Amino acid sequence: MAKIKFYTRSKDEDSPASVYMRYTDNDGVNEIIRTDFKMVPRYWNAKKQTFRDDILTSGVIDEEDLLDMDAKFTELKDFILRASYKLSGPVTLKWLKDTMEDFGRDETPQDETLMDYLKRYIKEARNGDRFATVNGLKRIYSKETVRSFTGLQTALELFFKETHREYDFNDINLRFYDEFVKFYYDRKCSPNYVGRLIKTLKTIMRAAFDEDKHTNQQQEKKSFRAMSVKIDKIYLTPQEIKQIADLDLSDNKHYEEVRDIFLVGCYTAQRYGDFSKLNESNIIEEKGKKYIKINNQNKTRTEVIIPISGELNAILKKYDYKLPKSHPQKVNAAIKKIGEKAGINSDIYLDEYEGSKPVTRHYKKFEKISTHCCRRSGITNMVHAKIPLHQIMLISGHATEKEFMKYVRTTKMENAEELSKHEYFSQLRVAK
Numbered sequence: 001m002a003k004i005k006f007y008t009r010s011k012d013e014d015s016p017a018s019v020y021m022r023y024t025d026n027d028g029v030n031e032i033i034r035t036d037f038k039m040v041p042r043y044w045n046a047k048k049q050t051f052r053d054d055i056l057t058s059g060v061i062d063e064e065d066l067l068d069m070d071a072k073f074t075e076l077k078d079f080i081l082r083a084s085y086k087l088s089g090p091v092t093l094k095w096l097k098d099t100m101e102d103f104g105r106d107e108t109p110q111d112e113t114l115m116d117y118l119k120r121y122i123k124e125a126r127n128g129d130r131f132a133t134v135n136g137l138k139r140i141y142s143k144e145t146v147r148s149f150t151g152l153q154t155a156l157e158l159f160f161k162e163t164h165r166e167y168d169f170n171d172i173n174l175r176f177y178d179e180f181v182k183f184y185y186d187r188k189c190s191p192n193y194v195g196r197l198i199k200t201l202k203t204i205m206r207a208a209f210d211e212d213k214h215t216n217q218q219q220e221k222k223s224f225r226a227m228s229v230k231i232d233k234i235y236l237t238p239q240e241i242k243q244i245a246d247l248d249l250s251d252n253k254h255y256e257e258v259r260d261i262f263l264v265g266c267y268t269a270q271r272y273g274d275f276s277k278l279n280e281s282n283i284i285e286e287k288g289k290k291y292i293k294i295n296n297q298n299k300t301r302t303e304v305i306i307p308i309s310g311e312l313n314a315i316l317k318k319y320d321y322k323l324p325k326s327h328p329q330k331v332n333a334a335i336k337k338i339g340e341k342a343g344i345n346s347d348i349y350l351d352e353y354e355g356s357k358p359v360t361r362h363y364k365k366f367e368k369i370s371t372h373c374c375r376r377s378g379i380t381n382m383v384h385a386k387i388p389l390h391q392i393m394l395i396s397g398h399a400t401e402k403e404f405m406k407y408v409r410t411t412k413m414e415n416a417e418e419l420s421k422h423e424y425f426s427q428l429r430v431a432k
Helices: 053-057 063-085 093-105 114-127 143-163 174-185 191-210 238-246 253-268 310-318 328-341 372-384 389-396 401-405 412-420
Strands: 003-007 017-024 030-039 131-134 137-140 283-286 289-294 304-307 347-354 357-364
Touching (some): 063 093, 143 174, 253 310
Antiparallel strands (some): 003 017, 017 030
């Protein structure tokens, strides 16, 4: 376990002296570095790592400055320890110096702009120095959420550049909202894309408000809404998944690996960030049956346990229970060609948007296959197989039925065919 202690080396007990920091751990590391702090040695208890009680009556420092210095010691200690937890190798003197410099640069400017604050927020969220609050609990931000913050940064930077104005906290009002939405609608961005940007901006504005960075509450008005619309998205039926699984790709190793990774997503109904990293550590066995256990889903930090079907086990066993490394962009590019080879080429018509304008577009189904439809396919096929929703949600990791139902896809004809089997319709008779 790592420990950090502060002390002085001066023999003069009554004059300000440099403060040194000693870092030790169970691996035998014992490094010392001088900090930028100074204090009077007489009033520091090195053993207890606290200031002595008589310091406030000494006239050396007042209470406000004392509390500030004490807080600085704690902040530096926590900063170094957090950084060391993420370090893969041993702590070195150079690493300590570099980390100390990072701490000095990490101090928050007194007059942060909206963009300054957003950049710092992203850095802290990415480094694990800022936490999200979910169901009353603090936890680190997922990579997906951090990407939404960086997406907002990119969107704002383009907007500022094109409008020749950098908006600050107090400029975020309904006029800004209308101009921002129009700006991205004019670029054919969908309402859902723009809505996600607005939702993320509201998150940042609320966080900054809580930290007393501004007093603006315009973003809380009803008109400042994060719009969303329902758009058509495909899923693959069990037969289409089988067509992909039965395809002979032995002459193309890349396609074969992409196909297998994709199928694991369909069989597990997980997000790409979770199913693509499965390995032997995720396999558990209970009463002679194997399961996949994911302790913390990337996005929600939810634990899920998934039964391993025969098809899924065959793929995992093929790779010694450690899937090949992949990248979503490469998988998305290849799986479309694989889908075409598998004959998934039915005509589909999807309702989409160009800006705020709804449009219907024609595709061959293989053109819309991507890693996103793995989870959608897995969930939808389990629903069609009459597995109770609450049991599927325990596998998918959804906390609410509302969010879960966004992944369920049923065409009107599929719905009609299913209803035709219901006794209500089967008992109907034509009146004589």
